[in-house]
Amino acid sequence: MSDATTGSAIQAEALAVRYGRTAVLEDVSLSVPRGSVYALLGRNGSGKSSLLRVLLGHRPPAAGRARLLGEDPWRRRTTLMERVGVVPEEPDAPPEMTAAQLSRFCAGVYRHWDAAAVAERIQRFEVPALRPFGSLSKGQKGALVLALALGHGPELLVLDDPTLGLDVVARDAVFGEVIGELADRGTTVFVATHELRAVEGIADHVAILHRGRLVLSGALESLKAERGLSLEQLFASVAGSRAADVHLAEVRP
Amino acid sequence: MKRLLAVTARELRERWLLFPASLVLGLNPLVFPAFGVDRREMPFVGVVAAVGLAAAAAVIMGSTMLARDAANGRLGFLFSRPLSWRTIWGGKWLAALVLVAGSGLLAAIPFMVVYPPGAPAGLPGSPVPLVSWLGVLAREHGWVFGLYALMLGVGVANLLATAYRSRSPWVVGDMVLAAAAVWIARRRVAPLWLLGGLQTPPPDLALAVVLLPLAIGLLAGSAAQVAIGRTDPRRAHLALSLTFWAVVYATLAGAAGRLAWIEAAGPADLRSYDMAREANGRWLFVAGESGRARWFGAGFLLDTTSGNYLQVTPSLSALALGAIDDRVPSFPQSLSFSADGRYAAFWEPDTARGSTALVRVLLSTGTPRRERVGLASTPPPGWWTALALSATGGHAVLVSEAMASLHELPAGRAAATCALAPGWRAMAIRFLDEDAARVWLVLRSGVPRPTTDDEIRILDISNGGGCRATAFTVPPTPSAPARPTVLTVDATGKRLLTSRDALALRDGATGALLSTLVDSGVMWGRFLGDGRIAAIAASESGSVLRIFSPEGRDTTTAALEHKPSVLGPEIAPGRVVVPLGWRWPQSLGSYVVDATDGRVVQRFHDLTPPLPAWWLGDFTQDPDLRTAARAVYLTDADGRLWRLDGRTGERRVVAGPGAPRGRRLD
Numbered sequence: 055m056s057d058a059t060t061g062s063a064i065q066a067e068a069l070a071v072r073y074g075r076t077a078v079l080e081d082v083s084l085s086v087p088r089g090s091v092y093a094l095l096g097r098n099g100s101g102k103s104s105l106l107r108v109l110l111g112h113r114p115p116a117a118g119r120a121r122l123l124g125e126d127p128w129r130r131r132t133t134l135m136e137r138v139g140v141v142p143e144e145p146d147a148p149p150e151m152t153a154a155q156l157s158r159f160c161a162g163v164y165r166h167w168d169a170a171a172v173a174e175r176i177q178r179f180e181v182p183a184l185r186p187f188g189s190l191s192k193g194q195k196g197a198l199v200l201a202l203a204l205g206h207g208p209e210l211l212v213l214d215d216p217t218l219g220l221d222v223v224a225r226d227a228v229f230g231e232v233i234g235e236l237a238d239r240g241t242t243v244f245v246a247t248h249e250l251r252a253v254e255g256i257a258d259h260v261a262i263l264h265r266g267r268l269v270l271s272g273a274l275e276s277l278k279a280e281r282g283l284s285l286e287q288l289f290a291s292v293a294g295s296r297a298a299d300v301h302l303a304e305v306r307p
Numbered sequence: 308m309k310r311l312l313a314v315t316a317r318e319l320r321e322r323w324l325l326f327p328a329s330l331v332l333g334l335n336p337l338v339f340p341a342f343g344v345d346r347r348e349m350p351f352v353g354v355v356a357a358v359g360l361a362a363a364a365a366v367i368m369g370s371t372m373l374a375r376d377a378a379n380g381r382l383g384f385l386f387s388r389p390l391s392w393r394t395i396w397g398g399k400w401l402a403a404l405v406l407v408a409g410s411g412l413l414a415a416i417p418f419m420v421v422y423p424p425g426a427p428a429g430l431p432g433s434p435v436p437l438v439s440w441l442g443v444l445a446r447e448h449g450w451v452f453g454l455y456a457l458m459l460g461v462g463v464a465n466l467l468a469t470a471y472r473s474r475s476p477w478v479v480g481d482m483v484l485a486a487a488a489v490w491i492a493r494r495r496v497a498p499l500w501l502l503g504g505l506q507t508p509p510p511d512l513a514l515a516v517v518l519l520p521l522a523i524g525l526l527a528g529s530a531a532q533v534a535i536g537r538t539d540p541r542r543a544h545l546a547l548s549l550t551f552w553a554v555v556y557a558t559l560a561g562a563a564g565r566l567a568w569i570e571a572a573g574p575a576d577l578r579s580y581d582m583a584r585e586a587n588g589r590w591l592f593v594a595g596e597s598g599r600a601r602w603f604g605a606g607f608l609l610d611t612t613s614g615n616y617l618q619v620t621p622s623l624s625a626l627a628l629g630a631i632d633d634r635v636p637s638f639p640q641s642l643s644f645s646a647d648g649r650y651a652a653f654w655e656p657d658t659a660r661g662s663t664a665l666v667r668v669l670l671s672t673g674t675p676r677r678e679r680v681g682l683a684s685t686p687p688p689g690w691w692t693a694l695a696l697s698a699t700g701g702h703a704v705l706v707s708e709a710m711a712s713l714h715e716l717p718a719g720r721a722a723a724t725c726a727l728a729p730g731w732r733a734m735a736i737r738f739l740d741e742d743a744a745r746v747w748l749v750l751r752s753g754v755p756r757p758t759t760d761d762e763i764r765i766l767d768i769s770n771g772g773g774c775r776a777t778a779f780t781v782p783p784t785p786s787a788p789a790r791p792t793v794l795t796v797d798a799t800g801k802r803l804l805t806s807r808d809a810l811a812l813r814d815g816a817t818g819a820l821l822s823t824l825v826d827s828g829v830m831w832g833r834f835l836g837d838g839r840i841a842a843i844a845a846s847e848s849g850s851v852l853r854i855f856s857p858e859g860r861d862t863t864t865a866a867l868e869h870k871p872s873v874l875g876p877e878i879a880p881g882r883v884v885v886p887l888g889w890r891w892p893q894s895l896g897s898y899v900v901d902a903t904d905g906r907v908v909q910r911f912h913d914l915t916p917p918l919p920a921w922w923l924g925d926f927t928q929d930p931d932l933r934t935a936a937r938a939v940y941l942t943d944a945d946g947r948l949w950r951l952d953g954r955t956g957e958r959r960v961v962a963g964p965g966a967p968r969g970r971r972l973d
């Protein structure tokens with residue numbers, strides 16, 4: 055059976071990304087099962103965002119192969135985006151547009167757009183519908199972008215450090231409510247994050263990137279059971295334990 | 308289309324304030340007169356405001372639509388939607404088109420409705436000013452240039468902003484490529500432009516044709532920027548840059564190739580109009596417009612026996628923008644043969660020394676040998692630089708902008724140098740001896756003349772004798788007061804004909820009047836090889852050919868069949884060609900008249916002598932027909948140069964279409 059309908063939602067084989075002569079990803083292979091919540095963990099500069107850019111078709115890999123819902127994201131990005139929702143690290147909507155305008159814009163570019171559901175989420179996240187995006191708080195921006203990413207009912211939701219800079223309440227809204235809800239509906243969620251504590255409760259698979267290489271991947275519970283370590287300890291064991299990483303330090307007992 | 312319009316609408320929404328601002332600015336020309344500003348200035352003010360606003364809109368749009376969005380991470384919003392790169396690129400360019408054109412039009416409409424255009428000559432008027440303005444735009448291809456300005460403005464702003472915002476080291480590559488492109492364009496495209504090698508059916512669209520590759524490069528570059536670079540500013544910059552420069556350099560290569568093709572023109576590509584021959588009859592200097600470019604004047608030293616040739620055209624690489632007009636002629640103005648037929652010489656710019664170089668070609672060997680001689684202490688050559696070789700080719704006289712000099716060859720050393728007043732040029736040069744020459748100078752056209760008398764200056768220049776100058780004047784006749792004087796000098800330089808409606812025989816050394824041959828109505832006069840003088844003049848019944856003895860005594864008058872304006876060359880002793888007309892390239896035929904009895908001895912129904920361009924001057928003596936090879940050269944209506952052998956009667960094309968393609972001997 056093809057990946058387009060079954061099997062992996064995301065597949066990477068020996069993937070490499072280079073910026074000029076600088077290699078930021080080398081030989082990364084992973085497979086994200088459909089319907090899973092997959093957490094990609096890594097310290098700053100580990101290559102998480104570069105991997106996401108390749109997976110979302112924003113740049114081609116220097117080597118290796120990437121598949122998103124069974125298709126080449128560099129060549130088939132346009133059609134894939136009908137099935138994929140994206141929440142970037144930095145909310146990137148046009149600053150002059152309000153939430154309502156952004157929803158109308160998206161309604162014009164997606165084949166299926168559930169405006170009512172988007173409006174409901176915007177209201178639930180307490181985002182002012184008529185205020186320009188540029189004047190929203192960081193939490194409101196993130197919430198609005200998340201609402202927009204879900205408007206077309208994606209099969210796969212890709213989040214790049216969605217809680218970076220958010221307060222605890224907003225973080226819980228993202229992870230607790232939304233991702234949990236999506237996972238329950240069978241939507242594949244691929245989240246790149248620092249938030250070990252937040253993902254531990256909802257992720258069923260994890261992968262850890264360290265200095266551009268995938269150093270650990272698999273089902274979270276299996277990994278923990280095999281090594282007898284918590285997620286934080288697993289992370290520290292493969293990605294180092296320098297206290298310079300604030301987010302890592304935050305989750306240590 | 309729906310998605311493309313959605314992207315366009317988003318871009319416009321961000322910048323919508325430009326539209327009302329344009330309209331408000333456009334109202335200014337309607338308000339200014341209330342404050343005492345002249346109403347007649349308002350169309351100009353309005354045009355400047357509209358163009359300025361459109362340009363500002365182009366810069367704003369171009370610098371933000373892709374470069375800013377990529378640098379600020381905003382393009383990800385579009386690339387995370389089901390929008391193809393074509394939709395994103397097209398939507399942003401469509402927004403640019405609407406924004407720039409819209410703001411320009413909104414600024415223009417108020418004054419276009421109120422004030423009529425400045426009524427350029429020949430344009431149809433309309434009672435409705437707006438209709439007149441639209442007429443002006445349509446007739447003057449205003450919409451074409453508007454579209455170009457838009458594309459170039461937006462595209463260049465995008466290119467610069469992308470390079471700047473990318474912070475990429477490749478920017479250095481951009482700078483190097485830009486500098487090299489400018490250098491190549493100046494050297495290899497500008498000459499094409501100046502030579503008419505970029506002709507378009509409507510000539511005023513030539514600029515549009517030149518700018519087309521630039522516009523295509525910018526458009527294609529921005530497309531690559533979106534398609535390949537996507538959200539990565541550096542990658543986008545590299546894609547834009549490589550695509551843009553690929554288009555630019557492909558165009559430059561095409562232009563350089565075309566110029567090389569034009570430069571490689573041979574005698575067979577000529578439409579000949581000027582010719583000189585050496586005494587032995589083998590070598591010919593032939594010059595004319597090349598069929599490969601409208602204004603490319605090519606000159607060749609042509610071996611009539613083999614068709615092989617030397618190119619005499621100055622290097623086109625010197626013909627760059629800013630170095631045209633008075634400084635670097637685009638075709639040979641002067642080639643001189645030595646009287647013994649052993650040498651030919653012409654000048655070239657000596658760019659290394661900023662002076663003039665002389666190229667002397669030894670013709671007496673099997674393969675001509677050329678030697679380049681730097682002429683010491685001479686200025687760079689110009690349109691009016693003249694050169695003449697002595698009888699044996701051992702000396703040369705060079706007359707430049709402000710000086711005349713006698714040089715020893717092959718050393719190039721200046722044996723004598725004379726300063727000239729500004730505005731004078733050589734009309735004729737004769738060597739009196741191997742190292743003594745006489746130069747006849749006239750005021751260049753366009754130089755103001757103090758009186759209606761034409762002043763002629765005579766300069767004797769010699770090795771050891773230095774410079775000796777004298778002058779005389781030629782008064783106008785009442786029937787043709789504005790006609791310029793034409794000088795004709797005999798082979799020895801001792802006698803002179805001045806033709807200014809009246810024909811006068813003068814002393815070659817002083818200009819002193821020896822005899823007035825014809826009082827008025829003279830069209831042309833020339834010396835014959837045996838010293839006699841031939842002239843054509845108007846008569847009551849038409850035109851007559853008049854022959855005078857060497858002393859100026861009237862010997863023969865013969866009625867001519869037509870009213871020729873010039874007299875052709877002497878093609879055999881005592882026989883001159885009379886063209887039926889001289890409206891090259893329409894050859895009307897010619898006939899040969901015996902100067903002794905005025906009898907027509909031969910007719911050419913479709914051929915005319917290639918008359919020398921009289922404004923260029925006379926720097927080579929005609930070969931002595933008593934000893935020179937017997938050949939006649941005539942041109943036809945298609946610019947071919949025919950050689951008619953005087954002994955065998957053979958008739959063949961030596962230059963122009965159909966001439967044998969000989970080998971270039973450089």
